[in-house]
Amino acid sequence: MEKRKELIVSAIENGTVIDHIPADKVFQVVKILGLDKVNNPVYFGTNVESKKYGTKGFVKISDKYFEPEDVNKIALVAPTASIIEIKDYEVINKQTVTIPERIEHIVKCFNPNCVTNKEHDIPTKFRVKRVDGKIRLVCHYCEKYTSEENIEFI
Amino acid sequence: MSISLKNRSLISISDYTPEEICHVLDIAEDFEKNPHQNLLNGRIIASLFFEPSTRTRLSFETAIQLLGGNVIGFSSTAGTSIQKGESLADTITMVASYADLIVMRNPIDGSARFASEVSKVPIINAGDGSNQHPTQCMLDLYSIRKTQGTLENLEITLVGDLKYGRTVHSLVEAMSHFNAKFNLVSPVELKLPRTVKQHIKDAHLEYEQFTELEDVIPHSDIIYMTRVQRERFPDPLEYEKVKNSYVLRNAMLANAKPNCRILHPLPRVNEIHVDVDANPKAYYFQQAQNGVYARQALIAAILGLK
Numbered sequence: 085m086e087k088r089k090e091l092i093v094s095a096i097e098n099g100t101v102i103d104h105i106p107a108d109k110v111f112q113v114v115k116i117l118g119l120d121k122v123n124n125p126v127y128f129g130t131n132v133e134s135k136k137y138g139t140k141g142f143v144k145i146s147d148k149y150f151e152p153e154d155v156n157k158i159a160l161v162a163p164t165a166s167i168i169e170i171k172d173y174e175v176i177n178k179q180t181v182t183i184p185e186r187i188e189h190i191v192k193c194f195n196p197n198c199v200t201n202k203e204h205d206i207p208t209k210f211r212v213k214r215v216d217g218k219i220r221l222v223c224h225y226c227e228k229y230t231s232e233e234n235i236e237f238i
Numbered sequence: 239m240s241i242s243l244k245n246r247s248l249i250s251i252s253d254y255t256p257e258e259i260c261h262v263l264d265i266a267e268d269f270e271k272n273p274h275q276n277l278l279n280g281r282i283i284a285s286l287f288f289e290p291s292t293r294t295r296l297s298f299e300t301a302i303q304l305l306g307g308n309v310i311g312f313s314s315t316a317g318t319s320i321q322k323g324e325s326l327a328d329t330i331t332m333v334a335s336y337a338d339l340i341v342m343r344n345p346i347d348g349s350a351r352f353a354s355e356v357s358k359v360p361i362i363n364a365g366d367g368s369n370q371h372p373t374q375c376m377l378d379l380y381s382i383r384k385t386q387g388t389l390e391n392l393e394i395t396l397v398g399d400l401k402y403g404r405t406v407h408s409l410v411e412a413m414s415h416f417n418a419k420f421n422l423v424s425p426v427e428l429k430l431p432r433t434v435k436q437h438i439k440d441a442h443l444e445y446e447q448f449t450e451l452e453d454v455i456p457h458s459d460i461i462y463m464t465r466v467q468r469e470r471f472p473d474p475l476e477y478e479k480v481k482n483s484y485v486l487r488n489a490m491l492a493n494a495k496p497n498c499r500i501l502h503p504l505p506r507v508n509e510i511h512v513d514v515d516a517n518p519k520a521y522y523f524q525q526a527q528n529g530v531y532a533r534q535a536l537i538a539a540i541l542g543l544k
Binding site for chain 1: 346
């Protein structure tokens with residue numbers, strides 16, 4: 085019997101699709117983009133079959149578009165993600181995320197003695213470096229490194 | 239073009255270019271010849287020491303007084319509003335409205351950079367936790383240039399705790415601008431971190447790692463000693479095994495080069511035997527004295543008076 089192919093989640097009329105998210109990073113992407121706090125309809129899936137990556141995750145947000153610097157924040161956890169903008173069910177723009185050179189406010193400094201962890205209300209700032217293909221964040225304040233495996237989102 | 243450091247906070251030694259560093263050293267040289275210069279003429283410098291310090295605080299306060307300035311501040315947080323829970327931002331904002339310049343030591347990493355962002359007057363970092371201590375680096379560079387006649391093409395041997403010693407990290411970073419060769423002598427537990435070695439690699443310079451001090455003494459221009467602290471070793475037995483390997487004794491200097499000088503950021507505990515003190519190659523007390531001239535130079539330059 086022929087296998088029926090169906091869209092897992094219905095297409096959105098207007099909004100943004102974030103595709104090719106590593107399957108285990110979908111919830112982090114939702115959190116980084118603040119989608120757990122919006123009123124727009126948000127659909128997401130994880131462990132979905134992907135020809136390119138084996139499995140993947142995706143997020144669809146109706147009636148919402150992102151600024152590049154916002155969406156690039158997810159590059160820290162989902163460097164393979166692509167951002168697809170939809171208008172009237174048509175793709176109007178598609179791009180892959182790029183890792184920003186600087187990130188602010190979204191990641192905690194790994195150094196417990198950093199001023200951003202000791203004082204209240206100091207937003208974190210990092211320079212983003214790539215060392216041997218891995219992301220390394222250099223704290224603007226304490227100058228210590230936060231490596232990829234220690235990244236913790238605020 | 240003339241170099242001006244007016245209103246430029248010094249938080250990390252990398253904030254200044256090699257030319258700007260040399261400019262500060264030139265000014266320091268002038269202060270060494272003529273330390274009493276009433277350039278501050280009653281201006282107020284805040285000396286905020288959130289943790290105790292002997293040499294750094296005293297040499298800053300000496301520098302300010304030699305320049306004819308007045309000092310306000312504290313040497314520990316006891317009895318200050320910080321103990322009542324005042325934020326660093328509020329303390330700095332308040333003090334910046336009283337003083338022309340703030341000298342700050344604070345045990346929190348990154349506190350100096352943060353202070354420089356909230357303060358309307360420049361900040362000189364007198365040590366922020368384990369992060370930076372750029373004025374120590376400046377006086378180390380001054381001492382090296384003074385004893386060797388140059389900063390270029392020197393063989394610098396760094397000994398002891400190269401992992402946690404912030405003065406070592408800053409010195410490596412700064413000397414990487416001047417074509418140095420580095421000999422790194424430390425127990426395996428306290429090797430120079432990879433991130434600091436990267437400065438040497440980025441400048442395409444050489445370094446060698448050693449676990450024995452005696453091997454490198456005959457070809458060193460500078461031997462920069464640091465203290466190997468017992469508390470850095472998770473296993474006290476490991477400390478016992480290595481503690482005597484990094485103690486410099488006078489007899490070990492028999493084959494040292496005539497221009498070789500021994501530096502140490504002080505306080506010394508037992509890593510330089512007292513029998514070295516009488517050797518003309520021992521330079522650590524003059525080095526501490528040079529701290530006054532280097533700090534005079536920084537204060538004068540940052541206030542635009544030199």
